[in-house]
Amino acid sequence: MDLATADPDTVLDTFDRRLVCALQVDGRAEPGRIADVLGVSARTVTRRLGRMRQAGVLRVVRLPDVEDAAVGALLLRVRVLSGRVDAIARALADRSDVPFVDVMLGGHEVGAVMLTDAGSRDRLLYGQLPATGAVTETTTHAVLHAFADAGQWRAGYLTEAETAALARPVAERPAAPPSLDALDRALLERLGEDARQSHAVLAAAVGAPESTVRRRLHRLDGAGLLRTHATVDPRLLGLAVDANLWLDVPPGRLAEVGAALARHPQVHGVFATSGPTNLLATVFCPDHGELYRFLTDTLGPLGVARAETTITARAVKRAGVLLRRL
Numbered sequence: 001m002d003l004a005t006a007d008p009d010t011v012l013d014t015f016d017r018r019l020v021c022a023l024q025v026d027g028r029a030e031p032g033r034i035a036d037v038l039g040v041s042a043r044t045v046t047r048r049l050g051r052m053r054q055a056g057v058l059r060v061v062r063l064p065d066v067e068d069a070a071v072g073a074l075l076l077r078v079r080v081l082s083g084r085v086d087a088i089a090r091a092l093a094d095r096s097d098v099p100f101v102d103v104m105l106g107g108h109e110v111g112a113v114m115l116t117d118a119g120s121r122d123r124l125l126y127g128q129l130p131a132t133g134a135v136t137e138t139t140t141h142a143v144l145h146a147f148a149d150a151g152q153w154r155a156g157y158l159t160e161a162e163t164a165a166l167a168r169p170v171a172e173r174p175a176a177p178p179s180l181d182a183l184d185r186a187l188l189e190r191l192g193e194d195a196r197q198s199h200a201v202l203a204a205a206v207g208a209p210e211s212t213v214r215r216r217l218h219r220l221d222g223a224g225l226l227r228t229h230a231t232v233d234p235r236l237l238g239l240a241v242d243a244n245l246w247l248d249v250p251p252g253r254l255a256e257v258g259a260a261l262a263r264h265p266q267v268h269g270v271f272a273t274s275g276p277t278n279l280l281a282t283v284f285c286p287d288h289g290e291l292y293r294f295l296t297d298t299l300g301p302l303g304v305a306r307a308e309t310t311i312t313a314r315a316v317k318r319a320g321v322l323l324r325r326l
Contacts, residue, residue, distance in 0.1 A: 012052075012057065012232075012236040012237065014157065015038075015040075015048065016048060016052060017155065017157045017236075017237055017238070018038060018157045018158060019034065019038075019045065019048055019049060019052070020052075020058060020155060020157075020230050020232055020237065021154060021155050021156070021157045021158045021163075022034045022037065022038065022158065022162075022166055023049075023058070023060050023228070023230040024153070024154050024155060024229075024230045025154070025158070025163055025166040025167055026166050026167065026168050026228070027060040027061075027062075027195045027196065027228025027229065027230055028060075028195055028196060028226070028228060029166060031045040031046045031049065032045075033166070034166070037162050037165045037166050038162065053196075057232060057233070057236060058230065058231070058232050059194070059230075059231045059232075059321050060194070060195045060196050060228055060229070060230050060231070061191070061192055061193065061194065061195050061228065061229055061231060061319050061320055061321060062188060062191035062192045062195045062226060062227065062228055062229075063149070063150070063151040063227045063228065063229045063319060064115075064227070072115065072116075072117075072142075072143075073113060073114065073115050073142075073143040073146075074113070074114040074115075074116075074121065074140055074141065074142055074143070075111070075112075075113060075114075075140070075141040075142075075143065075271070075273060075280060076092075076110075076111065076112040076113070076114055076138060076139070076140055076141075077109060077110075077111055077138070077139040077140075077141075078092075078109065078110040078111075078112065078129065078135055078137075078138050079108055079109050079135065079136045079137040079138070079139075080108060080109070080110060080134050080135055080136060081108075081134050081135075081136060082107070082108065084132075084134035085103055085107050085108065085109075085110060086103075087132075087134060088110050088129075088132065088134055088135065089101055089102075089103050089110045089314075089316050090316075091128075091132075092110060092112045092317075093316050093317040093322060095114075095124075096320075097114060097115050097116040097120060098112050098113065098114050098115075098317070099113055099115065099317065099318075099319055099320040100112060100113035100150075100317060100318055100319070101315075101316040101317040102242075102312045102313075102314065102315050102316060103312070103313050103314040103316060104244075104310050104311065104312060104313060105310070105311040105312070105313040106313070107313070109310065111244060111310070111312070125138060125140060139275065139276075140275070141273040141274055141275040141277075141280070142273065142274040142275075143271045143272070143273055144271075144272040144273060144274060145258070145271070145272040146270075146271050147258040147259055147261065147262040147270035147271065147272070148261075148262035148267065148268075148269060148270045149268075149269050149271075150229055150268050150269055150318070150319060151227050151228065151229045151319075152262075153267070153268035153269070153284075154265070155237045155239075156265055157237075168221075178219070178220075178223045178225075183206060183208055183212075183216060184216060184220060186205075186206045187202060187206060187213065187216060187217065187220070188220070188225065190202055190205055190206065191226070191228075192320065195226075195228045195229075199213050199214050199217070202217075229318075229319040231318050231319050231321040231323070233315065233323055234284050234315075237284075238286055239284040239285065239286060240285075240286060240287055241284070241285040241286070241287060241288055241290070241291050241311060242282070242283070242284055242285075242311070242312040242315065243282070243283045243285065243291055243309055243310065243311050243312070244280060244281075244282055244283075244309070244310045244311075244312070245280065245281045245282070245283060245295075245299070245307050245308070245309055246276075246277040246279075246280055246307070246308040246309075246310070247277055247278070247279040247280070247281060247299070247304050247306070247307050247308075248276075248277050248278065248279075248304065248305045248306040248307075249278055249279045249302075249303075249304055249305065250303070250305065251278070253302075253303060254272055254278060254279060257279065257302050257303070257304065258270050258271075258272055258279055260302060261279075261281045261298075261302075264298060266283050266284055266285060266290075266294060267281055267282065267283055268282050268283070268284055269281070269282040270282075277306070277308065291309070291311075295307065295309065
C-alpha cells in the first residue's frame with residue numbers, strides 16, 4: 001500500500017486509530033491486554049493490527065531514551081536546488097544515523113535529525129553535502145535540551161482512563177546508565193527494527209534461551225531502555241498538517257515555554273536549540289485553520305518574540321522507518 005495515495009478515511013477507521021493510540025502508550029502491549037481496555041476481543045485486535053502492519057501502515061520500533069538521544073543530536077535544514085530535493089532526501093534517509101527526514105512545502109528544503117559522532121557529522125556537513133552541488137545552504141541546530149519527542153506524543157483517540165490502564169509503571173531512572181553486553185545490544189537492535197517481536201522470536205534471532213531474553217528485557221525495561229514509537233503517517237490519524245515552528249523565546253522564559261508546549265496535545269516534539277532561533281516545536285493539526293489558531297491562541301499568550309513556520313510536504317522517514325521511497 002502506498003501511503004502517498006492512501007485515503008485516510010478508508011485506511012484507518014476510528015477503531016484502527018484507537019489501536020494506534022494504544023500502541024503509542026505501550027508499543028509492546030499484548031493483544032489481550034489491549035482488547036480488555038478497548039472492550040473488544042483479542043482476535044479482533046490481532047486481526048486489525050496484523051492488517052495494518054501487513055499493509056505497511058503501522059510499524060512499532062524502539063526509540064532511544066529521550067535524554068540520551070538529545071545529547072549531540074543535530075537538526076538540519078538543507079536548502080537545495082529546484083528539482084534535486086528528492087535526491088538529497090533519499091541520500092539522508094539511507095543513513096542509519098538519520099532517523100527523521102522530511103521534505104518541506106515548496107520543494108527547496110529538506111529537514112532531518114542526525115544522531116552521530118563528530119567524525120560522521122563533519123564528513124556529512126563539510127564534505128558530502130557540499131560535494132553534491134545540489135545543496136545551496138545548510139543550517140545546523142544542536143539540540144541543547146529535549147522537552148518532549150515523538151515517543152511521548154499521543155493522538156488523542158483514547159480516554160484518560162484507557163490511557164492509564166494501558167500505561168506501564170514508570171520505572172525510576174537509574175543513577176547511572178546500565179552496562180550493556182553483546183546480548184543486550186543485539187536485543188535492542190532487533191527491537192529498533194520491530195518492537196513487537198515476541199520473546200520467542202527474539203530468542204531465536206539472538207541465539208539465547210527464551211527465559212534469558214525475558215529476564216534481559218525486564219532489566220532493560222526497568223532501566224528505561226524499551227521506549228517505543230508507533231510509526232504511522234499522521235494523515236491517517238486525521239492530521240493533515242505537520243509544521244515546524246522555529247521560535248525565538250527570551251532566554252529567561254525558555255524553560256517555561258518549552259515545558260508548556262510539551263504539554264500541549266498537538267505538539268509532538270519540543271527542543272531547545274542553538275542557532276538563529278532557540279526553540280523548535282513540531283505540531284500536528286487537522287488543517288491550516290487549526291494551525292493558525294495554534295499560532296494565535298497558544299503561542300501568542302506565551303510571549304514568543306518571533307515564529308518561523310515551515311510545513312512538511314512529505315514525511316520520508318520517521319523514527320528510523322521509511323514512510324516513502326523516493
